Amino acid sequence: MIRVGILGATGYTGLEALEWLLRHPKVQIVAATSRQANGNMLSDAHPRLVGRLKLLLEDLTPELLNERCDVVFSCLPHGASAHRITQLLKLGCKVIDLSPDYRLSDAALYQSWYGEKHPEPMRLGNTPYGLPELFADQLHHTQLIANPGSYATSAILPLAPLLKEKLIDPDDVIVDSIGSWSTEGRLHKFSNLFCEASESITTLSIGSHRELPEMVDVLCRFAGSKPRISFTAHLVPAERGILSTLYVRSRSGVTPNQLRECLHTYFYQTSFVRIVSNLPSTRFVHRTNYVDISVRENGDRITLVCALDNLVKGAAGAAIQNMNYMFSLDPTLGLVP
Amino acid sequence: MIRVGILGATGYTGLEALEWLLRHPKVQIVAATSRQANGNMLSDAHPRLVGRLKLLLEDLTPELLNERCDVVFSCLPHGASAHRITQLLKLGCKVIDLSPDYRLSDAALYQSWYGEKHPEPMRLGNTPYGLPELFADQLHHTQLIANPGSYATSAILPLAPLLKEKLIDPDDVIVDSIGSWSTEGRLHKFSNLFCEASESITTLSIGSHRELPEMVDVLCRFAGSKPRISFTAHLVPAERGILSTLYVRSRSGVTPNQLRECLHTYFYQTSFVRIVSNLPSTRFVHRTNYVDISVRENGDRITLVCALDNLVKGAAGAAIQNMNYMFSLDPTLGLVP
Amino acid sequence: MIRVGILGATGYTGLEALEWLLRHPKVQIVAATSRQANGNMLSDAHPRLVGRLKLLLEDLTPELLNERCDVVFSCLPHGASAHRITQLLKLGCKVIDLSPDYRLSDAALYQSWYGEKHPEPMRLGNTPYGLPELFADQLHHTQLIANPGSYATSAILPLAPLLKEKLIDPDDVIVDSIGSWSTEGRLHKFSNLFCEASESITTLSIGSHRELPEMVDVLCRFAGSKPRISFTAHLVPAERGILSTLYVRSRSGVTPNQLRECLHTYFYQTSFVRIVSNLPSTRFVHRTNYVDISVRENGDRITLVCALDNLVKGAAGAAIQNMNYMFSLDPTLGLVP
């Protein structure tokens, strides 16, 4: 059994990880930390877990965590996550980081988007990016995996193969994402209140979302150069799910069918990407690790739509996929059917 | 007092028109028709109206309607609307058509998008398009006004001035709309059920929405030629509202500020368009006739966001604005504050 | 014109009052206060008001408020409200208090439920309770009116006539209310977050809601003695509305029809109570000042259902009704149609 600990277990990502880990046949959940709720029962923070998981929320030292756990999932906020992970890595502990701290390739880029210095700049660019559909070979026997952002995942999965195969113009890409409120975390903000979010279709960010540099960075590896992306994120009255609409221009002569074929070829042997013929809905992937992608003509552009559950494929599900790779298990273990 | 009748009063647009007309100081509601609910009280179809409006749902002949009404709002489905309106116009009755039947400029275009012949092809191209912010001068003393579509309104208002002033490239326009379920009407479809629509972010149409030719047609008058638009519409779990995101490229040297200025100049003296500095939300225009527009840089493109209530500015509110013009009243009467 | 000021204008009740007052033909809104947002534009707190109401949020002294206003609506929290109102009353200012501070008949009762001493105990029991359907004669030319609670309103309106006429047993009454999230105010609590409230049917309080003593107090005046009420309040994923289900036992021989008749008789000449034959829904009273009540047999009990919009008839609408009485205007002015 793999002994797993969760850092920052009181948020939405923490709860989601706990519920999936509970169902995983090779996992034992051995630690859950929280600075604020230290000393409480985990089921006080998450009444769903009453009678299902008896665990104390603790404020554990890195040493104790390392002793108890084979791998730690960090669900801490950015900054705090890297500081804690640095200590764990030194002790030899394996870590899957659900925060954005190890996703970018460059410390200067990190600082410009997150407003603070990265504690371990050398690791940026050397940490495997946990998208097994594209980087499976980098995830075996590694000590640290950067779990991808949910908006980034919804853009990278459809675009990476098309850029790699040079089927689309890397300088003319639009990503328009419709997200749900759990992408904003379990935070006290006026905008997060039910009475503000209900009946509200609103724009969250235009060109300024922190997962934009993440997309550009990762896609650069496929395109050969930085693609030019305009990225907008919206929020709508849903709890889970991201549906991203991608507007691309195919290279001259390339048909929508060829794009569809290309995606089929890339994802045929993976387990969670479905190239669908109907129009995707987050409902069809709700509480699953699946990603639905469709391709359609749209005037003189091609439009791809990609739907996923941000708490599963965009967070906890991907983390478990990554853990399965790290420990050389069947990559779908605990995630299907 | 203007005596107003509503054709097809049992749907969402019909109810919305009735509620706004009730508040209008110069209006008397004198007729409400329904083929199916003929003979019932209007308040049986709309329990909100109990004690507020005592009216029978009738299946009136054009002659009776014309006798009783100074103006008729048609909330019938396309096709049915034109057939009924043809008869009313012959009798001299004034009509505001909330269906799409008189919006397009060309009968062949109508037939290709709606799959049936138009009963009055000569009127296409000659019927004023009821967007007073752009066509106020055409709306006085006219007999028939084509009330704009709600998705079309959300795209045309921000784009028309920019195309007219040649500030943006007409061949590189994307309209990505997030709509609410009332845009789909009060129809029995599986997709409309609460349990399907809840927690569902889904794509409704890619390049195939019937308001696409409407946008192109109307914007052509400003751009001088048909703009090339990729149009996608999504549906999210909200009852009212449309938020459209427009991706445009400004002509070389043109700044976002110049676009903003241009919109200010065009809409400064109108009553319902607000160029806002915050990011728009449908919540801020919910159950009002206002339209909020913002302009932002987004990579090498400029992104405009436009929010409105599809049942008000996208339907009943616009219809009342148009009626006010038709009868030479203050254009904001019954719609503010 | 009546010059109205709003204390605590940044909450949901404040916004609702502002929107209704804007539509009131005899009102001019002249002041809006906020301690925290002091100095901001009112439309920064409520973007719905952009272009509709230009007013600064101020932290005004009682003297300045009294100078500027004919009447002040207090939307402050309990405690803070009474302290501010005490000062205003001394200056001669008229006040409608939307907080619970002047609703109870007794200072000891207030202290036991609100945990603090009341600053003006003599006023408890002497302040008119602003439910015009029952106490219209007490509301003329008064200086202070206690605006009723929304849960209390939904229970008192159906029960008062039945208790007065001794048609039901006062010792066997259950009030089971299903409320929406705006009844909890615009407060930062974890439970208020969209991701907690969505897909959550939950119980808010059992026998411990602060509007329970208010119901008992007011109904005592009709029953002759304190009725014995079990009161439960629930919260469901809606923004507005309360639907209360009342379980009563009719006195021997009394039929449901007699209860219905009694309610008809009491409310026939009032403007906002509708005794309906269909089963009520908050949807039918949403954003109106109406109250829908139905009466049905249910085993050996009789069940009454009462639906209202907590922000309108349960707060701002009732306040405007009360203001109309205070200033001898038509009681429905600004509230219909």
Next chain:
Amino acid sequence: MIRVGILGATGYTGLEALEWLLRHPKVQIVAATSRQANGNMLSDAHPRLVGRLKLLLEDLTPELLNERCDVVFSCLPHGASAHRITQLLKLGCKVIDLSPDYRLSDAALYQSWYGEKHPEPMRLGNTPYGLPELFADQLHHTQLIANPGSYATSAILPLAPLLKEKLIDPDDVIVDSIGSWSTEGRLHKFSNLFCEASESITTLSIGSHRELPEMVDVLCRFAGSKPRISFTAHLVPAERGILSTLYVRSRSGVTPNQLRECLHTYFYQTSFVRIVSNLPSTRFVHRTNYVDISVRENGDRITLVCALDNLVKGAAGAAIQNMNYMFSLDPTLGLVP
């Protein structure tokens, strides 16, 4: 492996059963029927199942079903279900009936509530009622189990022990249930539309719900005589979940704590009933087979609140529990963690 078939697989209960059965380690899903969608892929009706379950929707004869399946789950509507099940039972097939057809004890009662004759009146009163927490000993090696209604489950579980132990008055019981829209099925009704159900707190039935006689019937076995229950059901804007509030009077001298103890004693050794100290929410049992119950004083009554997921513990989860008993498996198999 148990070979399972689903009758009426296109509805909400059918989908829920399919998803839980997919996760069950001892089950193979071998048939899914639909009269209307006969010939389509199951994943066309439920796009969630794309890539997870490849099965054709068929209109199978009882003979073919019996050949292929060890047990059949019937998710057909009442009436249709009994007719189909009669044939299957004759062939020796095991059946779990999720319809209400075999729940009542008496054919006359069935006819008076369902308006039609029961095809197998002798089976009424002799079919085990599939609530393992109360009737586990009757569920082994049986051929047919009547799966309980979801509203009935939420009332019976808390009340049965208290009535059995004579701790409460059987003649003074109120059940007030707040349900979600999936309790109404995947049916075309106007009331089911998103735009009707959103922002609507409404009453579904007062004293006339078909699960009322089911509650009375089953509880009669515990109370010794028919308890007198007033039952009201409401609908609120949620997809899943039922929260029922039960108002009871304890026998003289009996404290709330004694009721709590009694429930503890009865359910201590079962797996899915949690007697909780916090106030229940459907959110805490959402998509699980758990039932949360709390006990509180409420004036001179005691109030119990019971929350469950109507599609799981109220339908598919209970059916799997029942199947586990039928086949002598661990009762929690496929349902935890």
